[in-house]
Amino acid sequence: KNQVEQSPQSLIILEGKNCTLQCNYTVSPFSNLRWYKQDTGRGPVSLTIMTFSENTKSNGRYTATLDADTKQSSLHITASQLSDSASYICVVSDVNQAGTALIFGKGTTLSVSS
């Protein structure tokens, strides 16, 4: 069964610190991997999209990495801000289902405190 596992489940860090969130997946083959940010009670917002041939992609203070051999991805947040407090969701596209079936991880809840 295709799965996407994220760790840690939750994380608390001080404002200004860096952190790294992990995503392991078993989807194979896959088309692309996405990271979304979801504020409480709101819809997810896309941060990065990477294909299997890309190793890293940045969006401001967010940097995603992908190791397609080990089926692992990480999202690194630099110099965290209070507004980074949110759930971060890893999503893998299952190419066997015409690329339209996105498999979502349960997310990592990040709390940034002052």
Next chain:
Amino acid sequence: DSGVTQTPKHLITATGQRVTLRCSPRSGDLSVYWYQQSLDQGLQFLIQYYNGEERAKGNILERFSAQQFPDLHSELNLSSLELGDSALYFCASSVDGTGGPTDTQYFGPGTRLTVL
């Protein structure tokens, strides 16, 4: 603001009832997706439409149905509601619905359904 609109924002109803959730995609987007997000679950893909036709089906119950109209707005119908159907329901839209690396999904603000 993603450009995707969903109505209503909140809905409270009783078990056994039927409700309709509405979604208007971003201008120019042909594909619409529906997702369910319960408290202790991640986002669950329900169904996808592209230009009025069903394209993919996920974990959608038989009590649920959806359609996309010629003006591209979509409705999700939930019937014989149970307590466990209480959740946030999100609609998302994308340009071509291929799920490829350039096909970004834009999510609406969601409809919070409470079944009492």
